[in-house]
Amino acid sequence: MIHAIMRDMIRYFEGDVKRINHALKVFCFASLISKESGTDEREDLIVGITALLHDIGIKEAERKFQSSSGKYQEQEGPLVAREILVRYDLDDTIIDRVCFIIGNHHSYSKIDGNDFQILVEADFLVNIFEDLVRDDSVRNIRDKIFRTESGIRLLEGMYPLKSP
Template sequence: MNLDSIVMEMIAFDKGDAKRIQHFMKVHAFAALIGREEKIPSDVQETLEIAAILHDIGIHAAEEKYHSTAGVYQEKEGPLPAKHLLKKIGYSSPVIERVCYLIGHHHTYQNVDGMDYQILLESDFLVNAFEDKVSQNGILAFRQNVFRTKTGIHLLNQFYGLASA
């Protein structure tokens, strides 16, 4: 894995935006942890971690074009710059395609088609719930409707002192 190169590229991409840099670093840390705890295959772990680092790469373009950071715009604007960055670093087409798919769906909670996708959703929510001060009811609803991994559910319960579902 060449994750350090991706992290450094993404920090340069988000230069001057400490909030966004802190966000993707936290999402990546949770994604890496959940993936390891869930014992996903190494190739899926790599794809997950790359997607976690790059998941919000479209947010600046979304703000510029749509004056919004809404998930739908992040999903629309993120795959292209991610593709360029990963090609520059030298990743293979299958990895690039999957990462771009994940970036293009990281706010879409239906038809989740893999552990990389599932863990990315959970990791992003773990960070967003705190950063956006999501209500207890919102957290419970998200746990019920979106969380599927044992580790993700455990972390969410621990963070917010929730009883097991």
């Protein structure tokens, strides 16, 4: 199922390779952190689907508001994700959880579970590189946002900090 949803995401972003690659990278890191954190099967599925679809609202945000700002992405994302996911044999509680995380994924104060936490960490691991985030900000992100042992190890390994 996860690969069919992957295919849906690639189709939805039709030719926008940058966003397709972003989603695939976030998916890979999220899967790794999930695996290394001992996440159970249900939560692992939520993590995987959320990672693939977390930025899915960006196209509607640009179409309706000519803006890709986080606020509009969060607003538009859940509906698009739901349209994709209702075609699958998925429990409503799983779809609701995926949509909740997508709808709040830039609002770090709303992190309320391991699944949400893993998605945010995986997104940062990719965004630090894509957005050329500076060293002092990386440290700040590590200290303020990261919680999982696996995510912290990945962050420190990928973006070595010059001093402790």
